[in-house]
Amino acid sequence: MSNEEFRAALSRLAAGVVLVTAQEPPLDEDGRGEDVGMTATAFMSVSLDPPLVMVSLRNDSRMDDLLAEQPLWAVSVLAESQRHIAGRFAMKGRISDRLLFEDIPYVRGEVTGAPLAGGALATLECRTEQRVVAGDHTLVIGRVLGARVPSGDGGPLTYFRGKYRQLG
Numbered sequence: 001m002s003n004e005e006f007r008a009a010l011s012r013l014a015a016g017v018v019l020v021t022a023q024e025p026p027l028d029e030d031g032r033g034e035d036v037g038m039t040a041t042a043f044m045s046v047s048l049d050p051p052l053v054m055v056s057l058r059n060d061s062r063m064d065d066l067l068a069e070q071p072l073w074a075v076s077v078l079a080e081s082q083r084h085i086a087g088r089f090a091m092k093g094r095i096s097d098r099l100l101f102e103d104i105p106y107v108r109g110e111v112t113g114a115p116l117a118g119g120a121l122a123t124l125e126c127r128t129e130q131r132v133v134a135g136d137h138t139l140v141i142g143r144v145l146g147a148r149v150p151s152g153d154g155g156p157l158t159y160f161r162g163k164y165r166q167l168g
Helices: 003-010 062-069 080-090 097-101
Strands: 018-023 035-040 043-047 052-058 072-077 106-108 115-117 122-134 137-148 157-160 163-166
Touching: 018 052, 018 062, 018 080, 018 115, 035 052, 035 062, 035 080, 035 097, 052 062, 052 122, 062 122, 062 137, 072 115, 080 157, 080 163, 115 122
Parallel strands: none
Antiparallel strands: 018 035, 018 072, 043 052, 052 137, 072 122, 106 115, 122 137, 157 163
16 A cells, blocks of 8 residues: 555544644743744544543654643644634744734633644644554643533534534
């Protein structure tokens, strides 16, 4: 089986789209670390008791490197109207993280300090419990420390056959 065959087969699996965010530790006592974000479609609930979720990160990616040292992170479940956010944080060779967050409404998580996207269908604040290397990715399992459903409007943003889509 080729990589293309494998990728084509799995592109037929619809997935929800989330924004994973974290804040780098500050470089000095007076500063605040830079916000970092990435779009993910490999995200799922793992356990209700205790509340655990999992995200799959490409090995040696900026988010993988950051979450190896920063245990606190957050997830915003994107609404169908937030396709532009998903696209922006999924770009390869993208601009700096500071500029990515510049005109996107967000609030800081009370527990993690990570950005939570305004207008998201749900937000979760997490602490890493376990990291499992699996091929060219690392599965990061996080304990959910807080969950909110700030917006009841709109449907979820999904990813199917290599494109962002809406249900219905």
